[in-house]
Amino acid sequence: MIETPSRSHELLRRQREVLFPALTPLYGEHPIVVDRARDQYVWDIEGQRYLDFFGGVLTVSVGHCNPEVSDAMVAQLQRVQHTSTLYLHELMVQVAEKVAAITPGRLQRSFFTSSGSEANELAVMAARMYTGQRDVITLRHAYAGRTATAMSLTGHGTWRLGGVFDGSIKHVRNPYAYRAPAGLDADGLLDLCVQDLEETLATVTDGRIAAFMAEPIQGVGGFIVAPREYFRRVLPLVREAGGLLIIDEVQTGWGRTGRHWCAVEHWGVEPDVMTFAKGMANGAPIGCTVATPEVAEAVRGLTFATFGGNPVSMAAALATLQYIERHDLPSHAERMGSRLFERLAALQRDHPWIGDVRGMGLMAGLELVVPDGSKRPDPERTTALLAAAREHGLLIGKGGLYGNVVRIAPHLNVAPEDLERGCALLAAAAATLA
Numbered sequence: 355m356i357e358t359p360s361r362s363h364e365l366l367r368r369q370r371e372v373l374f375p376a377l378t379p380l381y382g383e384h385p386i387v388v389d390r391a392r393d394q395y396v397w398d399i400e401g402q403r404y405l406d407f408f409g410g411v412l413t414v415s416v417g418h419c420n421p422e423v424s425d426a427m428v429a430q431l432q433r434v435q436h437t438s439t440l441y442l443h444e445l446m447v448q449v450a451e452k453v454a455a456i457t458p459g460r461l462q463r464s465f466f467t468s469s470g471s472e473a474n475e476l477a478v479m480a481a482r483m484y485t486g487q488r489d490v491i492t493l494r495h496a497y498a499g500r501t502a503t504a505m506s507l508t509g510h511g512t513w514r515l516g517g518v519f520d521g522s523i524k525h526v527r528n529p530y531a532y533r534a535p536a537g538l539d540a541d542g543l544l545d546l547c548v549q550d551l552e553e554t555l556a557t558v559t560d561g562r563i564a565a566f567m568a569e570p571i572q573g574v575g576g577f578i579v580a581p582r583e584y585f586r587r588v589l590p591l592v593r594e595a596g597g598l599l600i601i602d603e604v605q606t607g608w609g610r611t612g613r614h615w616c617a618v619e620h621w622g623v624e625p626d627v628m629t630f631a632k633g634m635a636n637g638a639p640i641g642c643t644v645a646t647p648e649v650a651e652a653v654r655g656l657t658f659a660t661f662g663g664n665p666v667s668m669a670a671a672l673a674t675l676q677y678i679e680r681h682d683l684p685s686h687a688e689r690m691g692s693r694l695f696e697r698l699a700a701l702q703r704d705h706p707w708i709g710d711v712r713g714m715g716l717m718a719g720l721e722l723v724v725p726d727g728s729k730r731p732d733p734e735r736t737t738a739l740l741a742a743a744r745e746h747g748l749l750i751g752k753g754g755l756y757g758n759v760v761r762i763a764p765h766l767n768v769a770p771e772d773l774e775r776g777c778a779l780l781a782a783a784a785a786t787l788a
């Protein structure tokens with residue numbers, strides 16, 4: 355009997371003929387071909403429904419096609435779709451006002467672009483123009499995007515393509531508690547990270563830097579959470595070297611980590627520049643760099659973003675931020691997060707191959723290892739768990755330098771019953787793996 359190829363397989367065949375192979379879907383041998391989505395669900399073109407616990411990489415923050423966000427976008431689309439930054443549009447000012455009101459400290463001036471990569475590109479450029487220095491220090495295991503500067507900032511070899519990187523960007527040890535050198539406790543690891551920063555400043559810079567840049571929780575890195583004292587410990591060294599603190603909240607922003615709008619508020623430091631993207635506009639293309647007035651002031655000269663502050667993206671951002679505010683989703687994420695971590699801790703007790711459970715709020719990672727006490731990463735089981743979850747109708751993500759961290763990030767407005775159902779589906783999927 356001749357098997358009729360499914361619509362998904364047929365589409366995959368066509369995509370290979372017309373798209374870069376690098377655009378092959380990353381997840382699974384049989385990738386999902388998305389047809390439509392609504393609230394917590396995604397449907398593939400075969401009609402299968404999935405509960406979405408990854409939100410297009412933490413981007414669909416308030417549910418797929420959230421009517422408040424979609425309606426605002428459609429209304430804007432019918433009014434004016436594009437202006438470019440050659441002209442002013444009220445929505446851009448309104449979103450910037452909201453960002454200034456929400457972000458901590460003296461962050462008051464925004465610049466909008468279309469992606470997190472561009473937001474980071476500008477953050478580094480602004481720090482260099484403000485300080486007159488070139489060197490930037492960031493962390494191993496960081497991910498900052500796919501422009502040349504963003505790839506240079508990235509501390510994952512596999513995400514650094516093309517071979518020409520900015521040599522004035524240096525990477526220091528990240529505070530990766532689960533993979534700390536043997537015998538080091540939490541304090542010892544913190545000391546080691548601070549020492550590495552000191553040595554890096556002394557050995558491969560002239561003692562002056564433009565910036566130190568970090569994600570409070572490394573996203574692509576596998577939801578590695580910086581210890582509570584981390585930024586307070588590194589900041590004096592950064593200041594002594596004349597550097598700015600740039601915090602990348604592309605994944606962690608807008609209530610994702612619970613209680614606060616911005617993750618960095620949990621660490622009690624005030625950055626000079628922050629970057630956002632992803633969940634800020636619930637899926638509409640956006641990047642946002644927000645800086646103190648004096649840093650913004652230093653960016654002089656001609657610079658332009660055709661799609662920066664695009665009215666439709668701005669309408670989406672304003673509606674998304676208003677929705678998060680009106681429903682107090684940072685508090686909801688904190689409540690749902692503690693329930694999620696309880697369920698994941700129980701799952702870990704059942705499965706010795708779950709080496710670590712970590713994260714904050716609605717940003718949870720499971721690091722999968724070979725269960726022989728060696729902590730050897732187990733990317734194969736990670737892939738198998740993603741596939742089993744999909745079989746059970748649940749979408750989750752993965753990450754980590756070794757491809758062995760399951761990433762779980764339900765929408766910020768996840769209902770308690772969906773949270774429970776997602777955890778039950780994950781447990782059922784995990785039970786199928788020996």
Ligand SMILES: Cc1ncc(COP(=O)(O)O)c(C=O)c1O
Binds near residue numbers: 472474569605631632
């Ligand atoms: C922390 C972080 N920064 C920056 C980026 C780059 O964002 P974009 O893909 O929108 O360019 C990402 C994307 O995953 C990210 O996770």
